[in-house]
Amino acid sequence: MSNYPSIIARPTPTGFHGRYVANDGQPTARVPQLQHLYHRAYRHDLDAMLAFLIDQHPAGWSQLGTDPTADCGWINPLPPIGDRGFRCYCHGDRHEPEALLTKETADPLWHEWIYVLRPGGITVTAADPDGDTWLEPVFVPWSNDARPRIGAA
Template sequence: MPNHPSIIARPTHTGFHGRYVTNDGHPADRIPQLLHLYHRAYRHDLDAMLDFLIDQHPAGWSQIGTDPTADCGWINPCPPRGDRGFRCYCHGDRSEPEGLVTEVTADPLWDEWIYVLRPGGITVTAATPDGGAWLKPEFVAWSDGGGPCIAAA
């Protein structure tokens, strides 16, 4: 899929729960973005970052950006090509219902990547090329700047 849909989530006792992000979910885009948010925008406050990405935007995202103070509402018609702001499905010109995604409901036919944000870093799981299953997760520490996961993707 050209849009590379993904899930951004927090860990739970059984797996994870999070929100869909429809666009730009490939690790080459998403990992640097999440590292920037964690280190710069949220200054290592993972709870605040998760609150913004998951709790404050229950319908999920069309796209996420690197500046959480930027307008988060949906713009109708679609945002201009190249726009890199936060665009959720629950504010602005849209008001979609809550969409919680878990390890049970995640679908490798639709979701290409799962990013579980943990205190030590990000667990990244990819769908197999045919979308039939999930590959073994990789771990990217908050301190490693992206590490081998970007190169391997």
């Protein structure tokens, strides 16, 4: 069960390396969250932000949060409604193996958005509503004033 499944990723020369995020992947929620992490939690240290999001939690995420220094492991039973913390599939009460998503394995039927985090900002790619292809990517700069402008095909 998930709502707005997405991928969060770092760019590679030929595509991206990313992790699954089961919930809250719609741009109206995810873009401000990533802006907060970049500007506030990581103080523009994109390498540290990607190390946390991609490398240190290789099984991926149920949800992202706002404070990467707080406990981010899975909690059994499911996190309570209103929990805004990071919840991963590899720490806490879950110990799932690495799951890598790439340009080749991403599926617009199962991953509604892809967020590739770059030095200048975020490349946001939305799945076509039919789930059979990707729409044209939209670039959102790292700016506190940036608002998501996604979905205008």
